[in-house]
Amino acid sequence: MANTNGPTRERIKEEAYLLLQEKGLAGLSMRALADRLHIKAPSLYKHVGDKEEIIADLQARGISEFAAIIQQAGKSKKSKALAYRKWAKENPHLYEVTLRTPLLRSRIPSGLEEGVTHMIIEITGKDHEHARAVWALMHGLVDLEIAGRFPENADLDKTWKRAIELIG
Amino acid sequence: MANTNGPTRERIKEEAYLLLQEKGLAGLSMRALADRLHIKAPSLYKHVGDKEEIIADLQARGISEFAAIIQQAGKSKKSKALAYRKWAKENPHLYEVTLRTPLLRSRIPSGLEEGVTHMIIEITGKDHEHARAVWALMHGLVDLEIAGRFPENADLDKTWKRAIELIG
């Protein structure tokens, strides 16, 4: 077999990202990933330790994207909150792997998580406890919405409006 | 083989509940469940349609338990909130299958979910939107706590206190 153009670690992780976005976390199998790279699954292990490494990379990517989205949003808490919701709804699979999957702390660049925490505190303008409560509220809303936990006829725009009032 | 004492559907689901509580959702496999009942995995399908039916039953059970816990708690929003947290922390596996797993609506007794929604609205004493925001806040806090998403040194008692103030 021609060895030209073998997939580098970066290439693999990029393709994992695309596969995640297309097929979701359940569709992200080592064999499906290998198929995209036109190699067989065991060959992936020549470039990557295990699947956790790929998941951890996606989590890091999710955290970074998330941070960027929030920072780019308007300055008000309201627009930050709505940006959070919008990003989550547009990237449900990335949201799932990043925020609904146990965080692989030891395999994620240190400082990433702390950076986000710090950012939230800055936005809320108050202390750690308040920031955590705000984050929990946003996360809870998104999580229940993505999971289809609210009834069909629920007016979630209104619900978010109310939630934002709570943290005003 | 003696056919006396074959596991009924109820017996299977009870054992599934115990297995879940002991080993968690990941440990709840058809083979492990069958082992407990001293039969082989394929035999389970003589009593149960598929694994989803078992999961749906556990979700129904989780919802019922949850409703009971909240109702038994003190009347104040604070004690209801703390009861929510306590129950979730004491039954993390049941919480996972009930609230962190896609709800199998079509396989759950109708009215169960609506009953809980109604209950929350009664407690908050306001409208649907407010009730949903409150629920999202509680769920978000529990979800992030169970997932180990808050840093080690976080004072979650304080965080909950703050959260309760938000919905006061």
Next chain:
DNA sequence: TTAATTCTGCTAACACTGTTAGCCTTGAGG
């Protein structure tokens, strides 16, 4: 009582999952 049928266990198997062992070809460096 005997015959027929249903119930409920079993084994073997299939398609999937992540992962390891071991082999072999290709390309690069001394």
Next chain:
DNA sequence: CCTCAAGGCTAACAGTGTTAGCAGAATTAA
């Protein structure tokens, strides 16, 4: 030119949910 590592490959293992088909026991019918 030879060596050696890089990076493919197949075969395999243990695990998952699930189905097909068989066999014996229990229940029902004649």
